[in-house]
Amino acid sequence: MNRIKCIVCYDGTAFAGYQIQPNGRTIQGCIEKALKMIHKGQDVKVFASGRTDAGVHAVGQVLHFDSPLRIPPHKWPNAINGLLPRDIRIKECEIVDSSFHARFSASGKEYRYKVHTSAFQDPFRRNFSYHYPYKLDMKWMEEAAKNLIGTHDFTSFCSAKTDVEDKVRTIEQISIHSSQDELEFHFIGNGFLYNMVRILTGSLLDIGSGKISPNEIKRILEAKNRSMAGKTAPAAGLYLWRVFYDN
Amino acid sequence: MNRIKCIVCYDGTAFAGYQIQPNGRTIQGCIEKALKMIHKGQDVKVFASGRTDAGVHAVGQVLHFDSPLRIPPHKWPNAINGLLPRDIRIKECEIVDSSFHARFSASGKEYRYKVHTSAFQDPFRRNFSYHYPYKLDMKWMEEAAKNLIGTHDFTSFCSAKTDVEDKVRTIEQISIHSSQDELEFHFIGNGFLYNMVRILTGSLLDIGSGKISPNEIKRILEAKNRSMAGKTAPAAGLYLWRVFYDN
Incomplete structure (x- = not known):
């Protein structure tokens, strides 16, 4: 498993906030949906540095997830962005130590x-x-x-x-x-x-x-x-x- | 009747374009709806310098309409803006000669x-x-x-x-x-x-x-x-x- 750290940018206007919820378009929901497609239907949980509320924007939100895929870090952003709506963009990805946690290491x-x-x-x-x-x-x-x-x-x-x-x-x-x-x-x-x-x-x-x-x-x-x-x-x-x- | 010339600003993102149409949110539709409310249910037709397409923005679109109301020109923008969605704003109004036409006088x-x-x-x-x-x-x-x-x-x-x-x-x-x-x-x-x-x-x-x-x-x-x-x-x-x- 690789732990991947991502820097994410989003226009929060059309989102019900960062955190996934049953009804409502969320940043976490969109990213987990994209990762599930990349992982052929397997759920991938994403951990962010923290939530943001509905309408709040991010220029440098940080999140991490674990993946068994051997995609080189510089290819991850395009792989995910291709499956994301245009109001969220992954800016950068890097492979980090498995001790890294987007929230607890901040x-x-x-x-x-x-x-x-x-x-x-x-x-x-x-x-x-x-x-x-x-x-x-x-x-x-x-x-x-x-x-x-x-x-x-x-x-x-x-x-x-x-x-x-x-x-x-x-x-x-x-x-x-x-x-x-x-x-x-x-x-x-x-x-x-x-x-x-x-x-x-x-x-x-x-x-x-x-x-x-x-x-x-x-x-x-x-x-x-x-x-x-x-x-x-x-x-x-x-x-x-x-x-x-x-x- | 007074002829009122307006300078209008809009974020065109969420509009199907300037020109009114039966289905679809339009700038003309929103402004005519607001004017109808101000005129107690009477239709007021608005004439613009020209159309703009869906997604096209305006910083200085010009339009005119005729009104029997005696509202001073500097009070018209707030009167209309109070009834408009936030992606359209009237910047300025002035009373012009009845020979003025937003499109044909341009x-x-x-x-x-x-x-x-x-x-x-x-x-x-x-x-x-x-x-x-x-x-x-x-x-x-x-x-x-x-x-x-x-x-x-x-x-x-x-x-x-x-x-x-x-x-x-x-x-x-x-x-x-x-x-x-x-x-x-x-x-x-x-x-x-x-x-x-x-x-x-x-x-x-x-x-x-x-x-x-x-x-x-x-x-x-x-x-x-x-x-x-x-x-x-x-x-x-x-x-x-x-x-x-x-x-």
Whole structure:
């Protein structure tokens, strides 16, 4: 058996999310269906670094699967892509040690969140960026971002719909990039809770638009109460950008 | 009655084209439905500068309609947009003289065609740009473009599926812009025949990739034979960018 690690890119717009479900088009469902065809009807289970919700995109999702087939790694992407819909593409494959696990070996992730602030609701950006037509103060958002970096209990920035008990995570980097009417928030951390990036972004936007003061962040973290933070920003602006593995 | 001129933007991906049809989601159908609601059930016919095919986008389509309602022009876009799906947006409205006609008053149009040449089939560009993963020679395409500018019989660059008899048109400008792995062809002319921009682009790509020699263009024009020109480039890369009116 070979363990194959894949880097996968998808436009999440037309998917009910990453994880397979009985009714609904999912990324996992499409990839497992393609692999089943390649393996002549045999089921092949795919393991991802984590789920993404309906409408969330990925530029560098990572997954792995095991296969008895002796296909050279550089030929795997075309073999799978030929059987996938055009909104999912395998970018790269490599054969890895059988100890590698897309989820459990991950040491960190980068998410990006895209926002556009133009007055006009651009139809071409509606599925790929959050339309937030308000004036934003970069300094306030950057100041607040500094207070989020580090190791904290992120209960206030996690959806109540989660079973995870330990809500302590480390954010290594938050940077905010703006050009013309577009903003991009980059988040790098050792792990992110359910909806955490979307709630962080929603809160930073509330700070940028003056609804929350930048130095409220510390109190919001300490409160460990979801209702203290800002709204969950919509799925369409979110991209799983990269997954990090040691070595 | 007021005649209202509108500038309209749409992502053509999920439409069966501009023109209304009994089965199939169309831009005209969506806009006329919205106007009918605003006019309390009364039919309002909309006239566009021209049709666009299924999958073709518009950044600056122009249309007009007549209304007895006394809505100030700057309030029309929100009134209509509130009743439109998010893949169509009215950008601007103005009240014009009753002699204005979106189609017959037009003096010219600009179309743009987007191409990307990366080896990777980017899922995020699949509906918005033509994936053409070949090396392109800019000089050859620019030389050929020069030979297309001017007043010619464009029979060789027009789909056979047309009733138009006079196939003489004037192309005022063709410019080709490249950055990283993206190319944009800009076409300005007094009018374009059915599929003309897509056949011109397909032919320029054949020239850029060396399938047709740049100085073949003159012979292709003279032949007045569709089969002499290149392939019709796909709908997804095409944008109706602007419509020009004198004054």
